[in-house]
Amino acid sequence: MTSTLNGHAPKSPLSIQRRIEHHEADVVIVGAGILGCALAVALGRQGRSVILLEQSMKEPDRIVGELLQPGGVNALERLGLRDCLDDIDAIDVDSYYITYFGEPVKLFYPKETPSSPRPIGKSFHHGRFVMKLRQAALACANVTVVETKATGLVTSTQVQGQVLGVECVTQDLKDCYFGQLTVVADGYASKFRKAHHPHTPKVRSKFWGLELIDAKLPSPNSGHVLLSDKPPVLIYQIGTHETRILIDIPDNLPSASVKNGGVKSHLRNVVLPSLPEGVRPSFEAALDKGQLRSMPNSFLPASTNKTPGLLILGDALNMRHPLTGGGMTVALNDVCCIRELLSPETVPDLGNTALVLKQLSRFHWMRKNSSSVINILAQALYQLFAANDTNLLALQRGCFRYFQIGPVDGPVGLLAGLIKRPFVLFRHFFTVAFLSIWVLFRETPFTQLILFPFRSFMVFWTACIVIFPFIFTEIWS
Numbered sequence: 107m108t109s110t111l112n113g114h115a116p117k118s119p120l121s122i123q124r125r126i127e128h129h130e131a132d133v134v135i136v137g138a139g140i141l142g143c144a145l146a147v148a149l150g151r152q153g154r155s156v157i158l159l160e161q162s163m164k165e166p167d168r169i170v171g172e173l174l175q176p177g178g179v180n181a182l183e184r185l186g187l188r189d190c191l192d193d194i195d196a197i198d199v200d201s202y203y204i205t206y207f208g209e210p211v212k213l214f215y216p217k218e219t220p221s222s223p224r225p226i227g228k229s230f231h232h233g234r235f236v237m238k239l240r241q242a243a244l245a246c247a248n249v250t251v252v253e254t255k256a257t258g259l260v261t262s263t264q265v266q267g268q269v270l271g272v273e274c275v276t277q278d279l280k281d282c283y284f285g286q287l288t289v290v291a292d293g294y295a296s297k298f299r300k301a302h303h304p305h306t307p308k309v310r311s312k313f314w315g316l317e318l319i320d321a322k323l324p325s326p327n328s329g330h331v332l333l334s335d336k337p338p339v340l341i342y343q344i345g346t347h348e349t350r351i352l353i354d355i356p357d358n359l360p361s362a363s364v365k366n367g368g369v370k371s372h373l374r375n376v377v378l379p380s381l382p383e384g385v386r387p388s389f390e391a392a393l394d395k396g397q398l399r400s401m402p403n404s405f406l407p408a409s410t411n412k413t414p415g416l417l418i419l420g421d422a423l424n425m426r427h428p429l430t431g432g433g434m435t436v437a438l439n440d441v442c443c444i445r446e447l448l449s450p451e452t453v454p455d456l457g458n459t460a461l462v463l464k465q466l467s468r469f470h471w472m473r474k475n476s477s478s479v480i481n482i483l484a485q486a487l488y489q490l491f492a493a494n495d496t497n498l499l500a501l502q503r504g505c506f507r508y509f510q511i512g513p514v515d516g517p518v519g520l521l522a523g524l525i526k527r528p529f530v531l532f533r534h535f536f537t538v539a540f541l542s543i544w545v546l547f548r549e550t551p552f553t554q555l556i557l558f559p560f561r562s563f564m565v566f567w568t569a570c571i572v573i574f575p576f577i578f579t580e581i582w583s
Contacts, residue, residue, distance in 0.1 A: 169315030177523020322384030504542025
């Protein structure tokens with residue numbers, strides 16, 4: 107299926123003919139998800155000729171990618187796509203509601219100034235948002251959307267390794283689409299990543315999700331994070347009547363083993379009793395319906411795009427634990443960066459592979475201003491929130507106490523994608539570490555104080571082990 111609709115003025119009728127008849131464009135993008143659509147529109151509005159390839163144009167149905175932080179909303183606005191959040195029954199989100207063994211604290215997104223309006227995130231059905239972005243791509247006159255299955259990359263026989271386009275199968279017929287730049291944005295299970303990305307995704311757990319109907323949340327318009335001695339649980343409203351609940355289940359969790367009745371038994375016997383009272387009836391009803399689905403929680407460091415003619419983006423390039431809901435914010439900020447670095451004023455000819463590769467090297471470091479904070483924070487918080495030893499549990503207690511008594515604008519601004527300064531993350535994380543040691547001291551019986559220096563050292567050492575590997579990964583990857 108090939109579709110074009112009138113939108114921004116095309117570069118020329120020849121460019122339309124070139125895309126439709128000759129399957130050639132300035133840019134070929136694989137994947138009409140959130141990043142692929144946003145990038146197609148951004149480049150198309152700059153006058154680039156774009157072919158957007160997607161295996162299925164049916165509405166996607168996923169259990170993640172449903173919470174867009176305020177930093178992502180801002181990026182969407184910069185791209186001129188803010189209206190894609192309209193008419194999808196999206197819910198305003200202005201805060202986090204975190205409970206620790208049932209004790210709550212509410213953290214609002216920080217205002218820029220006291221008189222500024224409070225930043226707002228949005229939660230929604232993932233598929234509805236994707237379909238609005240696809241409509242925007244279809245409405246852009248410089249973009250041609252093709253429903254086809256990408257099966258491989260076309261490489262040059264003259265320049266070693268250079269990518270020239272994409273091999274496809276359309277209704278059982280083999281086909282090819284050619285571009286001066288090929289963008290791979292085919293998601294977390296990318297079929298093209300392995301040959302062009304030095305890292306492999308690491309998975310420690312899965313999110314198991316249910317859609318709850320008319321659940322009564324303790325704090326409307328908040329993202330809920332439930333912490334205890336069990337793995338974290340996330341709850342957030344995605345429509346007028348629908349609420350998403352995501353339960354983190356690490357690999358080899360004993361209570362979710364086949365021997366103990368599997369995942370459903372864990373959800374019914376362990377998770378259900380720990381949920382807020384207003385959520386339990388709808389959770390039990392959804393569990394009885396059997397609509398349980400899972401998604402792997404992956405970590406994948408980014409890498410510089412070094413293959414001539416190729417750009418890998420989105421989850422195909424970089425993933426972090428979805429605990430903080432930062433994935434779409436990273437993706438949309440990446441589109442803003444690429445739009446700037448590959449603008450026609452900066453790169454008149456995308457066929458100039460040397461200049462394109464130079465700009466992609468700049469992109470790798472430019473994006474870290476925002477992506478590194480979200481990546482490090484997501485991984486570090488997951489380590490704390492899914493604590494499974496005494497030192498991590500001490501850090502978990504200190505983190506919650508910090509949320510209760512500390513200056514929370516910094517941490518919440520980091521979570522929201524509004525603060526893009528890694529040093530702010532570093533400072534707050536180690537403030538939490540020292541507060542954790544103080545809390546530990548207050549809780550240590552007098553008879554055991556002789557052991558406190560050793561225990562405090564181990565807590566601090568654990569904090570270093572938690573955060574520094576991810577900092578070094580961001581620096582060296």
